[in-house]
Amino acid sequence: MSRRRRIYEGKAKILFEGPEPGTVIQYFKDDATAFNNKKKGVITGKGVLNNRISEYLMTRLAEIGVPTHFIKRLNMREQLVRQVEIIPIEVVVRNVAAGSLATRLGLEEGERLPRSIVEYYYKADHLNDPMVTEEHITAFGWATIPEIDEILNMSIRVNDFLSGLFLGIGLKLVDFKLEFGRVFDEDQDMIILADEISPDNCRLWDVKTNEKLDKDRFRRDMGRVEEAYQEVARRLGILPEDPGRDTAETPTEEDA
Numbered sequence: 296m297s298r299r300r301r302i303y304e305g306k307a308k309i310l311f312e313g314p315e316p317g318t319v320i321q322y323f324k325d326d327a328t329a330f331n332n333k334k335k336g337v338i339t340g341k342g343v344l345n346n347r348i349s350e351y352l353m354t355r356l357a358e359i360g361v362p363t364h365f366i367k368r369l370n371m372r373e374q375l376v377r378q379v380e381i382i383p384i385e386v387v388v389r390n391v392a393a394g395s396l397a398t399r400l401g402l403e404e405g406e407r408l409p410r411s412i413v414e415y416y417y418k419a420d421h422l423n424d425p426m427v428t429e430e431h432i433t434a435f436g437w438a439t440i441p442e443i444d445e446i447l448n449m450s451i452r453v454n455d456f457l458s459g460l461f462l463g464i465g466l467k468l469v470d471f472k473l474e475f476g477r478v479f480d481e482d483q484d485m486i487i488l489a490d491e492i493s494p495d496n497c498r499l500w501d502v503k504t505n506e507k508l509d510k511d512r513f514r515r516d517m518g519r520v521e522e523a524y525q526e527v528a529r530r531l532g533i534l535p536e537d538p539g540r541d542t543a544e545t546p547t548e549e550d551a
Contacts, residue, residue, distance in 0.1 A: 306332060307345070307495055313375060317478075318366065321374045323349075323491075329514040331423050338513060343371045344524045345493035347533045350374065352457065352492040359456055361449060362487040364476065379476025379489050382438050385416040385424060386446060388454045389470040393498055394511075396470075405505060411454055413447060418474075445486045446475050453488070461499060464530040466508065469498035494524050 299311040302319065306328040311320040323342035328335050346368060353365035364377040389412045392402035396412070415432060416424045432438050438446070450473055458468045474490035490496075494509040501508060508523040528534040 307342075308491070313378065317378050319376050319378045320369065321376050321491075323372050323374075327495075327510065327513050327520075329510065331420050334514070336513060338520050338524065340521055341495070341524055344528050344534075345491060345495055346372055346374060348493045348524075348528055348531065349491040351531055351533050352460075353488070355460065356453060356456065356488065356492075359452075361453060361456075362485065364478075364487055364489045376489075377478055377487070379478050379487060381418075381474060381476045381489060382442070382446070382486075383418040384427070384432060384437055384446075384475075385418055386450050386473045386475070387414045387416060387470060388412070388450050388473070389414065390454070390458065391467065391469040391498075391500075393469050411451065413450055442477075442486055449475070449486070449488065457492070457497075462502065465502045466527070466530065467500045467502050467505075469500055471497040494527050499527060 299320065301309060301311055303310040307324055307326060309322040309324065311322065313319045323346045325337050325339060325341045326335070327338045327341065350365065350368045353363045357363050357365070364379050366375040366377060368374050389396055390408060392400075392406040392408060393404050396402065396414075397404045397406075415427050415429070417427045417431070417437075418424060429440075429443055432443060433440055453473065454468070454471075457471070461468045471492065473488060473492075473496075475486050476489040477484050478487055479485070497509055498507070498511060499509045500506065507517065508527050510520075512518065512520045512523050525534060
């Protein structure tokens with residue numbers, strides 16, 4: 296069994312050194328967390344499903360010209376992606392009142408917003424990922440004004456495309472989180488979409504019933520979490536034959 300050097304382990308994924316310079320292997324775990332890691336659990340088969348769902352959505356976005364870090368899926372739990380310098384900002388795009396927005400502003404969950412709203416959060420679990428403004432982002436050097444403009448424009452484009460895609464399979468894209476990174480391409484820095492797009496970081500409701508088919512089922516102890524993720528994959532037409540079966544090697548790292 297080949298042994299690979301572990302670069303980073305997050306709440307939902309492990310990153311390993313890739314086979315070529317500038318590449319990384321992204322391994323999807325079944326671990327689930329909520330409320331900034333205060334609640335932890337396991338959703339059986341989640342990593343397999345998120346790998347397939349994110350592959351599909353990243354591929355579709357690339358087809359319309361959105362640059363992403365995705366290169367190819369390697370197996371049931373792993374993707375080969377471009378190595379990026381992650382910008383420490385989470386971009387949240389909201390179409391419907393839910394989650395923290397509904398709580399902060401006293402809105403009724405499910406209320407359609409007057410227009411899509413884009414929010415920025417500083418990636419820092421120990422600070423509970425505080426909301427920040429463009430002023431904070433530029434003042435602390437996390438991104439430049441041109442980079443923020445590019446991120447904003449790309450986020451709106453992703454929202455428009457995914458809203459239509461999900462609506463076509465009977466799902467409402469309530470809100471979602473994106474992450475971006477820098478790569479050095481053709482003698483200039485380039486901003487590309489990174490991380491993943493899956494029910495882990497999208498709120499997806501059934502159009503007719505408003506049934507939640509995302510990680511809110513785990514957050515709120517609603518049950519049938521695995522079935523919700525499977526339903527999203529089924530509607531996208533990419534449900535694996537056995538989402539609980541893991542055919543990828545157990546992740547390993549080089550001996551210290």
